[in-house]
Amino acid sequence: MAGTVHLAAWLVVGGTWQGSVSFRKPTTFGLSSGLTIITLAWATGWLRVSRRARWLLARRDRYRPESAGPYNQDS
Numbered sequence: 118m119a120g121t122v123h124l125a126a127w128l129v130v131g132g133t134w135q136g137s138v139s140f141r142k143p144t145t146f147g148l149s150s151g152l153t154i155i156t157l158a159w160a161t162g163w164l165r166v167s168r169r170a171r172w173l174l175a176r177r178d179r180y181r182p183e184s185a186g187p188y189n190q191d192s
Contacts, residue, residue: 120147
């Protein structure tokens, strides 16, 4: 998103594409970051998660020892 915004700003404002003050660096950084995130999201969608790992991830937040926390005091 940021890369396309900088590219659009460069197209509207004009200016040089090269040099110390240009829209090239933020544009290429934004576009490459976005492409990397999209690629990682696509690739992780193809990963297989074992039944045990899925079970552990699903119950990670549910595990709470009986003696933990202020709500389980015997007073």
